[in-house]
Amino acid sequence: MKRWALASTLLLVLIQTAAARETIRLANNPALSPDGQWLAFDWNGDIWVASSTGGEAKPRTSYTGRDSHPKFSPDSKEIAFVSDRETSLQVFKIPFDGGVPKQLTFHTGGTLVQEYAPDGKSLLVKATRDHFWRHGERFFTLKRGERSAERLLFDDYGDNGVLSPDGKKLLFTREGGAWWRKGYKGSGVAQVWLYDLEAKTFTKVLHGEFGCRWPLWKPDGTGFYYVAEHARGSNLYLHDFASKASKQLTQFKSDSVVFPAIARDGSKIVFRHLFDLYCHQPSNGVTKKLELFHNSDRTVKKSEYRVLNSASSAAFSQDGLDIAFIAGGDLWVMDTELREPRQITQTPQEEANPIFTPDGQAIFYVSNVGDRFAISRAVRSDPKKFWWQNTRFTTTNLAVMNEAPSKLKLSPDSKTLAFVRGRGDLCVLDLEMNKWTGVFADWSAPDYDWSPDGNWFVYTKLDEDFNRDIWLMSSDGKGKPFNLSRHPYAEYDPVWSPDGKMIAFAGRRASGDPGASICLVFLNPDDDEKTSRDRKLEKALDKMRGRKEGGKDEPKPLKKPAGVNIDFDRLHERVKRVNLGEGSANTLFWSPDSKKLAFTGSYDGKTGTFTIDIGDNLTPKSLSTTTGSNPVWLKTGNQIVWLVNGVPTSTPGVASAAPADPTPAPIVPKKGGGKGGAKAQGPPSLGFTAGGGYTFSVRQQVDLPARNAAIFDSCWRIMRDHWYDGKLGNNDWDKVRAKYRDMAWQAPDPETVQVCVQMMLGELNGSHLGFTLAAGDAAGKPAAPRDTTAHLGVRFAQGFAGPGLKIRDVLPSGPADKKRSQLATGDIIQKIDGVEVDGDMDLTLVLNGPADREMNLLVQGVDGQPREVALRPISYVAAQGLLYDHWLNHNRKLVADASKGSFGYLHISAMSMPNFRKFEEELVSQGAGKDGLVIDVRENPGGSIADHLLTALTQPTHAITVPRGGGPGYPLDRKVYISWHKPIVVLCNQNSGSNAEIFSHAIKTLNRGQLVGVPTVGAVVSTGAVQVMDAGTLRLPTRGWFTINDGEDMEKNGAAPHHLLWLQPNQLPAGRDAQLTKALDVLRADVEAWKSRPQPKLKLSTDRP
Structure with missing residues (x-):
């Protein structure tokens, strides 16, 4: 009996051990011990150590935040690493066998460890301090055993620094974009440089077509290993100093070798390829994948509970008593008193856009069906009970499609559901036939509204010049669309009045409008011509209509709306503008009786919600300081219902305090969601919010692997459907999904999901791409630096x-x-x-x-x-802004001295309107009385003002004016902008991006001046951003830019300067600017030619014979 019990116990132990074993993939930042026997890496937010041959890994740190970038000391006694446990990134060290980490750096600007110095007496670190206004990161050394000053190696930027075995030289990289991008060629590729610490000289060693990264010294100092990129990834190479030759060591055909590290004895090199770590032995050329796992009790969680008290969208029933909302990606429903939400859906994907039917019997919403989307309907399992009394619901997929539906709106008779499919197709779903058809196809999602009789749509349409007008079209898709607004400035958010007589929309109506005006049009000129007395008479009759004998009123049911009567003749000329002055309008909506038009925005210096009484005096009046999304003005209770800061709200409202949560205290996961030991916390405070907010609190159980996959799938689909180039980097996009999705499903934390998304994005080889996680607080982590x-x-x-x-x-x-x-x-x-x-x-x-x-x-x-x-x-951070002014003043003085005051200097730091206003001012302050201007767009990341700049620089000169007693000139008040017609030279470099590149290309195309410097980076595509579930934000580039002369895409095609000149390290921070000096030479020659141009002799009319 004892033998059986012992065997059972052993079997149970083996089963538990096997169950606890978890594979480790996507380990980051590997490091090898000096003898190559041990491997350290960061994974799931902590530092781990394993044998360099693979096998079981054990954690050396256990922290709720992120520990990363481990580095072995030369004596193998300790490991330095980077941690955010002090909010900013700081360097810590820990004994090799584990223990309490000791903080080594304290500057709240943060510090990143590069390695230990070869003699073990100091650490090489990288940090941004106060050396330059842009690319301010520098290499420093810190003494290992004591708290001492940072010692600057040289005054210029770099990355991936490694000291030579004798400590006398430094290999490092300059430039280089995201490590996960594949195939980029251009001026922004990474370069390998060598710095001699004794001679204080720089040598560019490698500058490949696709870029070179992560140099690693050979132990004898005769060469170094590095990663060279190619069209589909990268491989490990060896470079020899003497022969200047490079040899390829790994033979991966696709995907990248990243984060290589070498043992100090040179016996092994470890790196990551795709999802796994590999070990390369230089002695025999063997490369082997490492199998890593852990048996710790800190298993990666597969599910968690989280507390939700904020909705992403919400809808109210017509009586305002039921609320359907999306929280945590699921559909919920609750009443306005108990506020005990019932969960209708529980899926890893995100539901969206809930709307009630007018009778309150069903909720329509958008859902996911496998790899596709659906318009779905939810009903109560027991229709005799209220929504909030049901615990079970029946959901049905009505229409399944490949592209996401959005902007659901029921027709007035509730028989048809309109929606926008994909990028911009307006469609209708027949709810009786359960069949959907297209009304019109477009590439940009319209704002739209039904006419009250259901026969028309009013909608916005974006043309190829990106002007958005208001259009009318029959709801059956037949007939020709009619342009209602016909205006050169964009309009949006059209809304049809409930009585069918008016359409309102917002938009600029004049070039001087600082914001958006409100526009109103009567569809029948007879309504437009009514006087104020006519309207008062109607109001009086409305009050008297239906009175019974005896003086008592009897309510009557709401009449069915009459057919909409549209007089198209000169309709666009009848549009009235409500001038908001310095204000703006965001969202428009009508009162149920069509007597008032409401809008959110600003007016008369105040922000909030305003109403306009329809009549002769269209003056906005303040209704509330509250603003929200998707407002609906309900007849019941005369209330506006909407979502305000994530809370369903009624304005004015009578919400009472929400009840206490009857459920146990929620389990709040640690940051990353992948570690055990969650901390219990109480529910958030509940109660009444200003404006009648219906606060709530619910617990949601989350299947973490399924959620991870859903996040990845959402990003993948968004790029599939919206990336500006439909060829998607010449990839089979389904294969790209298959390549990364399973790893995202296995991800131990959100940061690893982020890496999977970024690697997927890297396949596009495009700019303006990235996925940023939503902000989240780790338990015990301070909200702000203490110092x-x-x-x-x-x-x-x-x-x-x-x-x-x-x-x-x-x-x-x-x-x-x-x-x-x-x-x-x-x-x-x-x-x-x-x-x-x-x-x-x-x-x-x-x-x-x-x-x-x-x-x-x-x-x-x-x-x-x-x-x-x-x-x-x-x-x-504030000091870096002052450093910009310091550099700007230096350049201005240099230009003034070199030109003897005849040239001016302007730098445009970003392509934003404040920068353009500054540019206009400086055309006068820096250009007045000068013969030429240096316009500098180096280090300019982009924006949107290129056309404004070009308008100022290329305004036509067609006449000369001379006042009596004055000299020749031209009145500035007749010009669009302050202008400059004299010679210019433009400086650009490898960090000029996006709109700064468009500007540089245009200067060449228009032959307005010469470019000096380095080709721009080739990152030109118009981008926006979208929220992905509640997980993060995905950048979304949707519009390409092409040169007008040859039709070439500006993406990956930087503007090439007329005069190519790279700056050497240490020059710019020291005030030596060879590019600026060259620009002055070029400008000097152009000014001489400009001065020698023939000039007309001015003749008064009285001088004529």
């Missing part, structure tokens, strides 16, 4: 022996550039808040503290006299 590293508004001289800190320069307009707290170049700060300081100490010991505080300095002036200075510091 902030202060910036004094000065920069310190490197290498100053002390004592104290010598000021290298003072940032303009910073805290040290004020009269009461003035510091000067050459001053020496001896004490900060009473603590003696010098260049060897970690200044965060005195600079870290509350963000808003005063600091006291003891300063030795350049005259040798001590003085006390009190100032209020700024953040390092």
Whole structure:
């Protein structure tokens, strides 16, 4: 009996052990011990260690946030890593066998570890401080055993830094985009550089067609390993310094070698390919995939509970008593008193767009059916009970389609359901025949509304010039569409009045409109011509109509709307504009009696909801400070129902406090959802919200693998249906899905799902792509840094022996550039808040503290006299803005000095309207009296103002004006913008992107000037963003740009300068700008040619014979 019990126990242990074993895939940032015996990596937010041959891995850290980028010390005794446990990324270390992590860095700007120095005495780190306004990341060394100053290696940016075995040289990379993008060719590819620490010289070693990354030194220093990219991925190579030859070591035909690491003895190189880690042995060329697993008690969770108290969309029944809403991607229903939501659907995908039938007997919504979409209907299992009294519901898929339906709207007779399919097809579903047909096909989703008789649609249509007009069309799709607005500025959100007599919409109606006006049109001119007395008479008759004898009123049922009568003759000329001044209108909706038009937006300096009484005086009146989405003005209770900040709301409303949640305390998962040990917390506070909000709280059980797959599928479908190039990178998009979906399903945390989505996006080889996770707080993680590293508004001289800190320069307009707290170049700060300081100490010991505080300095002036200075510091982020002004002033002075005041300099940091307004001002402040302008769009990531800039630079010159006693010119008030017709030269580089590239291409196309610098990056596509479930945001590029001369796509086709010139590292931060110097030479020649052009001799009429 005992033998049987023992055998059973052993069997149970074996079963439990097998059940706990989990495979580890998509491990990140591998590192090898110096002898190559051990492998460290980060996975599921922690640092793990395993044998370099694979097998069982064990965690070395266990933290609710993210630990990453492990690095072995040369003596193998400790592992340094990066963690967000102090909110900003900081470097920590931990003993090899585990223990309590020790923090090594404290600057709240964050620090990333690169490696230990070969002698083990210091760490090589990368951080952004105050060295330059853009690409401010720099390499530093930190002493290993003590808290000391960061030592700058050189003053310019780089990445993937590795020190040579003798510690005298540094290999690093410059440029390079997202590691997950495949096949990019252009000026932005990664380059490998070599820096000699003793000679202080730079050498570009590799600059391949597709880019080279992640250099790793050979132990003898004669060469290095690296990753070279190709059209479909990348491989591992070996470069020899002496022969300058490279040898390919791995032979992967597709997918990328990423994050390689080498043992210090050179015995092994480990990297990730696709989802798995591989080990390469240089001695025999063997490459082997590593099988990794763990048997820890921290298994990846397959399901979790989460508390939901916010909806993404909501709909009310016509009596306002029932609410259907989407929360956590599922469909729920509740009443307005108990507010105990009942779950109708429970799927990993996201339901959307719920609407009640007028009788309240059914709810229509959008759902997923496998790989397709459906318009579905939900009804109560027991129709004799209210929705909130039912616990079971019946759902039916009415129409299944490949492209997502949206914008569901029932026809007035409830027999037809209209919807938008895919990118923009307006369709109708016959609910009796259960058959859908198209009304019209389009490439852009319209706003639309039914006419009250169901015979017409009013809708928006975007033309090929991206102007959106208001159109009318028969709801059966027959007949020719009619353009109602016929206006050069975009209109949107058309709404038909319930009485069928009017259509209102929003849009700009004049070039000077700062926002959107409201437009109103009567469909019959007789209604348009009614006087105010006519309308008052109608109102009086409405009140008297139906009165019984004896003076008592008897309510009558609402009449069926009469047929809509449209007089198309000169209809667009009858559009009336309600001028909102500086205000704007967002969403329009009617009162049930058509007497008022409501809108959300701003008016008279206030934001909220406003109404307009239909009559002679169309003046907006404030209704409420509340605004929401999908508003409906119900006749019952005269209430507006909508979704306000995620809460179903009635305005005005009478919602009472919600009841306490009868369910047990919810289980709130740790960040990542993949680790055990969830922390229990109470439900969120419930109650009345301003404006009649119907708050709620529900617990939702989530199947995490299915949810992960649904997130991935949503991103995959969105790109399939909307990416601007229908060829999808010449990929079989179904195969791309099959390649990554299973890994997304297995993902241990949201961050790994994000990586799967990004790798899928990388197959497109496109710009403006990315998936950002929704913000989430990890348990125990501080919401904000406890301290902030202060910036004094000065920069310190490197290498100053002390004592104290010598000021290298003072940032303009910073805290040290004020009269009461003035510091000067050459001053020496001896004490900060009473603590003696010098260049060897970690200044965060005195600079870290509350963000808003005063600091006291003891300063030795350049005259040798001590003085006390009190100032209020700024953040390092704010200092980077001052560094921009510092650089701008330097360039302006350089141009003024080199041209003897005849040239001006303008830099456009981004293509936004504030930058254009600044550009207009500087055409005068920097251009007045000058013969030429340098226009700099280097480091400009893009925006949308290229055409505004070009209008200012290419306005026609067709006449000359001369006032009596004055000189020749032209009145500025007659021009569209302040203009510049003299010579220009434009600077661009590999970091000029998107709209800055469109501008650069246009300068060449229009022959307006010459380009100097480096080809732009080739990232030109118009993009937006969409919310993916409640998981994150996906960037969505939908419009390509093509050059007008040869029709070439500007994507992956940067604007090539007339004069190609790369800057060398260390030049720009030191104030040496060879590109700007070349631009001045080019401009000088163009100005000379411009000055020599023939000029007309002005002749007065009285000078004629």
